[in-house]
Amino acid sequence: MQQRISFITLAVRDLDASRAFYLDGLGWSAELDVPGEVIMIRAGQHLILSLWRAEEFEAEVGPIVRGVGVPPITLAHNVASPDEVDAVLETAREAGSPDVSAAASRAWGGYTGYFADPDGFRWEIAYNPGEIGLSVLPDQG
Template sequence: MKAKVSLITLGVADLDRSLRFYRDGLGLPTENHDPEAGVVFFRLEGNMLLAIWPREELAADAGISPEGSGFCGISLAHNVPSKEAVDAVFAEAIAAGAQPLKQPGDAFWGGYTAYFADPDGHLWEVAWNPDIDLT
């Protein structure tokens, strides 16, 4: 297996709400969007896609129960080139309707981070890492 992730799919409660959050609020470009398809893809840099799909349908596709709540043990990270960029992206997400979880600030490991949750509670970290350039 190649050490690569090419698609991340988030199970969402309301597809239209999540589309508005990611496309209109955060400015992610959709990829071949078909309003009748029941799934939305967003083009990310580095030949990668983010998808949103109704939670029940994603669970059924995986053959598991859609029930579950609380921390699911994963976060998505968006790395930026500066502390100021962390502040700006965090503010943009909050303005788009994200729930602030951890205000921007210095991290114990030397970087600068913030956390927010999307409308379905998926955790996003916005980070500046002075040691590894992931921008």
């Protein structure tokens, strides 16, 4: 098996709310949009973020464990500067994120903050000045 990820699928309660947040609010565009079922968004050259209606997800994958707290996963979006971190967090706030944390300098040398999508999935917006952080940025040339 090759070391890569092709799809990240999030089971969402309200597909229309997710569409409004990701497409209208964040300004992303769908590669595939099947009303009432799924929205697929290209998130990288070989990566698709799939927002799948929870009922459809459960029918194929199995019951979803629900409870109080934050889903035990974060998705990260790295940027090239601390100012970009603040700008993306403001965009998420304007898009209607139900929870946006202020960015902060981290002990490891970076600067990060978080926002939640309509289902509570947390996105880390990060400036990571280290080699691995810089390696995930799109080419700037």
